[in-house]
Amino acid sequence: MHGFLLRIAKRQEPSPLWRSALVLFGAVLVALGLSILLLALRGISPLEGCRVLIMGAFGSSWALQDCLLKAIPLFLCSLGVAIAFRLQIWNIGAEGQFALGAIGATWAALAFGAQPKFILLPLMILAACSAGGLWAMIPAIFRQWLGANEIIVTLMFNYIAILLLDFLVYGIWRDSSGFPMTPAFSKNAILGTIGTSDIHWGLVHCALLGLLCWLFFRSTRLGYEIKASGDNVQAARYAGMPYNFLVVLVMLLSGALAGWAGFLEVSASVHRLQPSIMVGYGFTAIVVAWLARLNPAGIALTSFLLAGLRAGVENLQLDLQIPAAFGAILEGLILMTVLAGGFFLSYRIVVRRQT
Secondary structure (H helix, E strand, C coil): CCEEEEEEEECCCCCCHHHHHHHHHHHHHHHHHHHHHHHHHCCCCHHHHHHHHHHHHHCCHHHHHHHHHHHHHHHHHHHHHHHHHHCCCCCCCHHHHHHHHHHHHHHHHHHCCCCCHHHHHHHHHHHHHHHHHHHHHHHHHHHHHHCCCHHHHHHHHHHHHHHHHHHHHHCCCCCCCCCCCCCCCCHHHCCCECCCCCCECHHHHHHHHHHHHHHHHHHCHHHHHHHHHHHCHHHHHHCCCCHHHHHHHHHHHHHHHHHHHHHHHHHHHHCCCCHHHCCCHHHHHHHHHHHCCCCHHHHHHHHHHHHHHHHHHHHHHHHHCCCCHHHHHHHHHHHHHHHHHCHHHHEEEEEEEEC
């Protein structure tokens, strides 16, 4: 009796770029196909749903600018998460670190609002990065010296940070109008836009920070030690690499970048602190970092695409009355299909004929 035997074999060579791109493209198509199926189950024409989604994301100059504005904080949060992930440290707290960055920047803006712009903006960045970085360092210290799981600690810290933000805007920082928000920032605390566009200078911040991150891992000893320790902790310890220090360092850098994103959101986009800035950039950053395989250039592209999906889903909500949760479902489907597709990058299926 003849038959076929299927066997899973680990690939001996790294997957080429074309295979990685093909798997990513195929996974996104599968996720979009499942999303279209969900639209069809709601009685919405799949073609109309696709048209509204694409037009809302990339169909006009206004839509493209909206994508870029959403991609800026998403990129910085994702870049920070990727730095921690390189050391196999699972920072799930970018959302809370983003909130602490926004709080730190707001404190500087309210306390030193009369200072000149060239002093106030760097001070706001410093306060935001310090707040986000120190907030991220606490789980790192808990992990290395108390044996706590950084996934749980960073996840729980998100909710503490968000509630702290609410406490401030509903309490001591509440505007005199009575609404849960701080007073508007002074003009010196506002990061301007590029030319006549709606895109603010945070886009340039992202480009410079992405380049610095790439150079850090490519050209510095610390960058090499982080990558080596992430690949093999025991070998790194045996080679004398300061693993405990590296854990604290990557969490500090990760939180500082998320905090920088918080600064950009309150300074360049909202011009004050209010609860509506918490839209899940820190959680989406985890998806972006994995999709981009921790590469800064890939993070930039994936951030733009995911921001486009966010804008497109918002358009679906307005035009076709799609629930707000649809965006989270779409992001989850993309992540799960990409993770499943990643199986084919590390393994292959061998078919043998049985006799």
